[in-house]
Amino acid sequence: MHHDVRVLADPGAMAAAGAELLASAVRDAVAGRGRCHAAVSGGTTPAAMFERFATMDLPWEGLTLFQVDERVAPDGDPSRNLTGLAACLRDVPVHIEAMPVGDDDLDAAAAAYAAVLPERFDVVHLGLGADGHTASLVPGDPVLDVVDRLVALTSPYQGHRRMTLTYPALSRADLLVWLVAGEEKRGALAKLRVSDPSIPAGRVAAARSVVLADAAAA
Secondary structure (H helix, E strand, C coil): CCCEEEEECCHHHHHHHHHHHHHHHHHHHHHHHCCEEEEECCCCCCHHHHHHHHCCCCCHHHEEEEECEEECCCCCCCCCHHHHHHHHHCCCCCEEECCCCCCCCHHHHHHHHHHHCCCCECEEEEECCCCCCECCECCCCHHHHCCCCCEEECCCECCECEEEECHHHHCCECCEEEEECCHHHHHHHHHHHCCCCCCHHHHCCCCCEEEEEECCCC
């Protein structure tokens, strides 16, 4: 698929641009049909974007945030994407539909989460790993071949199993916003630019894709 790649001077500029893209998607969706459905990823790179996003004047009550992926760990665990996201958004009155990774039956929990996903996402935020992974779609994991479910569980990766949106779920995005920072991402970004299927991120397809990269990654 085509990616609109925009190179920013540094991570701060990238975070600001990402927050503006998210905000624009929220405003347009709420103005058009009264609601916005967005899905966001975790990690350290987007924290500055979420913090800036939280300060913006937006129709927060019309926004529902879904999780792109989550580590299987207890509530409040610092490794959880939800923990970091909630800290960034602070007291913003937004509804977060959290992945139920604390349930005993994780397969049933994944199916339950899939059942509450919208028919379309107005915007989905994704990151990019140096190994080419995005969401928790990791090289070599059987989850890459899941096409009959919107949400699935991975094998252990960096100490945790994860719950993740699959390719069919990500394809529901009207807009993908990628944040890519750091020199170690340069090789993966080069492959993402051309949708190289040798990396998991290269297999993601959606209606529109904007890649925000800092100068080091580009």
